Amino acid sequence: MKKLSIILALSLVLGLVVMANGEVMARDTVRISIQSEPSRLNPVTREDTEAGFVLSMIHDPLIELDSQGNYTTEGAVAEDYEISEDGTVYTFYIREGITFHDGNELTAEDVKFSYEQFMDEEMGSPHHSYYQGIEELNLLDDYTLEVVLESPDVAFLTTARLRGHVMPKDYIEDVGWEEFERNPVGSGPYKFVEHHSGSFIELERNEDFWHHVAEIPYLEFRFYPEISTAVMALEAKEIDFIAELPADEYNSLKNNPGAELKFGSFEIFQDHRIVFNKRDDSIFSDKRLRQAVAYAINREELIALTRGDLAVPAVGRVPGFHAASAPDANAYEYNPDRARELLEEAGYPDGFETAIYAPSGYRERVMESEQIQQQLADVGIQAEVVTLEWGTYLDATGEGEAPIFRERWSATAPDPFSFIENWYSESSWNPIFGVYHNEEVDELISQIRVETDTERRWELFREVQEVAMEDVPSYPLYWPIDGLAYNDQLHIPEDLFNDFRNPISHINLWSFE
Amino acid sequence: MNKKFLLNRFGRTLLTLVGVSIIAFMILHLAPGDPARIMLGQFATEENIEIFREQHHLNEPLPVQYGAWITGVMQGNFGYSIRYNRPVHELIWTRMWPTLTLTVSALVLAVILGFTLGILAAIKRNSWLDYITTIQAMFWISIPAFWLGILFLYFFGLRLRWFPIGGMAGLASLVLPVFALGLREEAWFARPMRSEMLEVLNQAYIRSARARGIKERVIITKHALRNALIPLVTMIALRLPWIIGGSVVIEVVFAWGGMGSLLVNSVLARDFPVVQAILLLISFAVVMANLFADLLYSVIDPRIRLED
Numbered sequence: 050m051k052k053l054s055i056i057l058a059l060s061l062v063l064g065l066v067v068m069a070n071g072e073v074m075a076r077d078t079v080r081i082s083i084q085s086e087p088s089r090l091n092p093v094t095r096e097d098t099e100a101g102f103v104l105s106m107i108h109d110p111l112i113e114l115d116s117q118g119n120y121t122t123e124g125a126v127a128e129d130y131e132i133s134e135d136g137t138v139y140t141f142y143i144r145e146g147i148t149f150h151d152g153n154e155l156t157a158e159d160v161k162f163s164y165e166q167f168m169d170e171e172m173g174s175p176h177h178s179y180y181q182g183i184e185e186l187n188l189l190d191d192y193t194l195e196v197v198l199e200s201p202d203v204a205f206l207t208t209a210r211l212r213g214h215v216m217p218k219d220y221i222e223d224v225g226w227e228e229f230e231r232n233p234v235g236s237g238p239y240k241f242v243e244h245h246s247g248s249f250i251e252l253e254r255n256e257d258f259w260h261h262v263a264e265i266p267y268l269e270f271r272f273y274p275e276i277s278t279a280v281m282a283l284e285a286k287e288i289d290f291i292a293e294l295p296a297d298e299y300n301s302l303k304n305n306p307g308a309e310l311k312f313g314s315f316e317i318f319q320d321h322r323i324v325f326n327k328r329d330d331s332i333f334s335d336k337r338l339r340q341a342v343a344y345a346i347n348r349e350e351l352i353a354l355t356r357g358d359l360a361v362p363a364v365g366r367v368p369g370f371h372a373a374s375a376p377d378a379n380a381y382e383y384n385p386d387r388a389r390e391l392l393e394e395a396g397y398p399d400g401f402e403t404a405i406y407a408p409s410g411y412r413e414r415v416m417e418s419e420q421i422q423q424q425l426a427d428v429g430i431q432a433e434v435v436t437l438e439w440g441t442y443l444d445a446t447g448e449g450e451a452p453i454f455r456e457r458w459s460a461t462a463p464d465p466f467s468f469i470e471n472w473y474s475e476s477s478w479n480p481i482f483g484v485y486h487n488e489e490v491d492e493l494i495s496q497i498r499v500e501t502d503t504e505r506r507w508e509l510f511r512e513v514q515e516v517a518m519e520d521v522p523s524y525p526l527y528w529p530i531d532g533l534a535y536n537d538q539l540h541i542p543e544d545l546f547n548d549f550r551n552p553i554s555h556i557n558l559w560s561f562e
Numbered sequence: 563m564n565k566k567f568l569l570n571r572f573g574r575t576l577l578t579l580v581g582v583s584i585i586a587f588m589i590l591h592l593a594p595g596d597p598a599r600i601m602l603g604q605f606a607t608e609e610n611i612e613i614f615r616e617q618h619h620l621n622e623p624l625p626v627q628y629g630a631w632i633t634g635v636m637q638g639n640f641g642y643s644i645r646y647n648r649p650v651h652e653l654i655w656t657r658m659w660p661t662l663t664l665t666v667s668a669l670v671l672a673v674i675l676g677f678t679l680g681i682l683a684a685i686k687r688n689s690w691l692d693y694i695t696t697i698q699a700m701f702w703i704s705i706p707a708f709w710l711g712i713l714f715l716y717f718f719g720l721r722l723r724w725f726p727i728g729g730m731a732g733l734a735s736l737v738l739p740v741f742a743l744g745l746r747e748e749a750w751f752a753r754p755m756r757s758e759m760l761e762v763l764n765q766a767y768i769r770s771a772r773a774r775g776i777k778e779r780v781i782i783t784k785h786a787l788r789n790a791l792i793p794l795v796t797m798i799a800l801r802l803p804w805i806i807g808g809s810v811v812i813e814v815v816f817a818w819g820g821m822g823s824l825l826v827n828s829v830l831a832r833d834f835p836v837v838q839a840i841l842l843l844i845s846f847a848v849v850m851a852n853l854f855a856d857l858l859y860s861v862i863d864p865r866i867r868l869e870d
Binding site for chain 1: 597720
């Protein structure tokens with residue numbers, strides 16, 4: 050009995066080990082881990098970034114961005130485009146000879162169709178509002194589309210670029226959206242092969258791609274809900290790249306000399322900040338108290354705590370690498386004495402009690418809020434940290450219950466307008482971020498909306514940030530840097546390492562060494 | 563008598579199911595925040611929120627909503643996933659097989675290992691084997707499933723490279739999650755098996771069998787084991803819920819795309835039709851396992867029927 054069971058157990062283990070036989074590295078497939086299974090593969094209604102990663106390889110963009118954030122037609126469906134003098138008519142000249150994966154040719158009709166999907170309220174795109182300013186879509190010929198706007202909109206190309214998806218009209222009308230989501234078709238560098246539910250999405254190279262045919266024949270997006278597992282799989286070279294690698298994992302990988310990995314990093318179009326509730330009944334309707342909080346915060350300490358090298362302290366809102374950044378705006382460098390002075394001026398020499406709200410699902414934000422709590426205590430401000438589940442957090446912040454809350458803003462590239470949009474009194478986002486009224490700021494934002502001269506526009510951006518930062522409607526903490534770690538046999542071109550191009554949007558340019 | 567017992571048991575089961583379905587349904591409404599706003603995000607317009615509420619009948623009174631939902635469920639219609647825009651039953655159907663593969667394999671492993679170790683420990687009472695059995699059982703029970711999974715991946719995946727790190731690439735990737743899940747359960751079987759066996763071995767009929775000079779091996783396999791196994795059979799049915807529960811964590815750690823990881827994903831994405839359906843299904847499985855254990859016990863041991 051005993052012998053028998055030992056033999057049985059041993060043979061079981063041995064058998065399993067033999068079956069496991071070390072996987073042979075297939076260098077014709079690049080494997081990318083994403084945290085969750087993409088929702089629907091629908092370019093119009095998708096809300097998660099994961100679906101965007103997959104679809105951006107299947108589709109082509111109407112207009113591309115270069116590494117500096119300028120619009121370009123290189124690699125884009127539009128061969129050329131024109132904007133009328135008054136800024137209301139955008140004419141797109143579509144490249145001839147592009148075919149969709151189902152063999153049909155891509156024409157201006159498909160571009161028009163794609164616009165109509167985003168405009169269609171029934172479709173329910175989260176970006177729907179960006180397309181409301183479109184008055185007419187006129188097909189001038191098979192390869193020319195004219196988009197007429199109700200009023201000039203300088204940021205139209207930023208917000209209404211179809212999120213990088215020119216969609217096949219005939220295919221979608223034939224099979225319907227539900228089937229399209231199961232078998233998406235586009236004109237991009239990779240073709241959809243199969244969605245293995247719960248496991249991975251498989252794509253293969255489009256051999257007839259009109260631009261850069263992909264170097265690597267197969268592409269897999271694998272779902273790893275637990276980041277530590279993905280990191281181990283990366284170290285074991287079972288995957289080649291982790292999308293959206295958290296800063297702490299990047300830092301620990303980088304400090305691990307044994308890992309056979311390459312690293313890269315770039316600043317992204319995002320800022321992290323705390324927002325004050327400035328409604329009349331809030332203690333922070335007093336500007337001096339907002340300034341006192343700003344002076345009391347030591348941002349270097351926060352960055353060291355959660356991001357290591359992967360952030361720079363913010364000055365104003367538009368990230369430092371962008372021409373519209375305002376390096377001369379008031380940064381409220383750490384100065385606890387000044388904070389105490391301001392408290393005294395405002396009639397709170399012994400400080401006051403307040404609260405910092407943070408969404409519980411975001412560990413970094415909670416940790417930083419706790420650090421801020423300690424820093425505020427040094428100048429006498431007693432802040433409670435309130436962590437709430439996301440739904441409650443939204444209610445508490447939107448309705449003015451939270452005096453201070455910890456926010457993050459990702460702007461739609463390349464135009465920085467959305468960074469400052471919520472300062473505008475009439476903006477629907479104004480109440481969400483604590484209500485802010487300043488006539489001078491309103492006036493500057495109105496000018497920015499219609500200014501077509503780029504240099505002048507950036508100047509206005511600098512000005513509006515300088516003015517607003519005197520009021521500190523929110524206090525910018527830092528601009529994050531994205532850290533990438535990937536298989537050291539993988540080659541990713543240098544010019545992709547910026548938030549405008551982004552490695553993950555151009556996997557067709559990757560290769561194995 | 564027998565009929566009354568059955569009716570009683572089925573009646574209770576039905577009541578439990580109704581209660582469970584109400585709780586599964588209420589989860590959405592008990593969670594803080596407005597479901598429509600949570601689903602649509604921070605910047606949704608009031609208009610869109612109203613449309614969403616209409617579409618999902620969120621404006622109706624709760625009992626009406628529950629009625630509509632449960633009627634659908636009984637017809638096999640769990641509604642549409644908001645995140646995936648697909649019928650929920652279709653999602654669950656594809657995700658059920660990986661979960662069944664994982665849980666059934668883990669259960670088989672746990673039963674074989676647990677019973678074997680328990681029996682050996684009883685026979686060789688107070689030997690090193692007995693102590694090791696106890697210690698290893700304590701070890702597996704006290705270590706959190708999540709941590710155990712990470713340790714397995716680190717040693718057998720990353721360091722030794724014996725098994726793939728997560729994913730569902732064939733049989734090899736099944737091994738680590740099955741052991742991570744099964745070893746914990748094995749611990750639950752080994753200890754009771756040992757004490758049952760000891761109890762039986764002290765019975766008078768075993769002593770008389772020995773006195774009659776029957777071989778020890780025959781006594782153990784033919785006389786003792788059969789009687790000791792009876793309570794253990796129901797034990798298996800009762801541990802089933804724990805295996806299913808444990809598989810949720812294990813699936814996430816091992817990137818195993820079953821119902822557990824779908825559940826976690828759906829909770830995070832507030833995809834409540836999916837969450838409700840999975841909760842209901844898991845509860846159903848648990849309630850059924852309990853009923854099965856009850857019935858089995860009464861078949862094996864008629865005294866249970868009389869007491870009722």
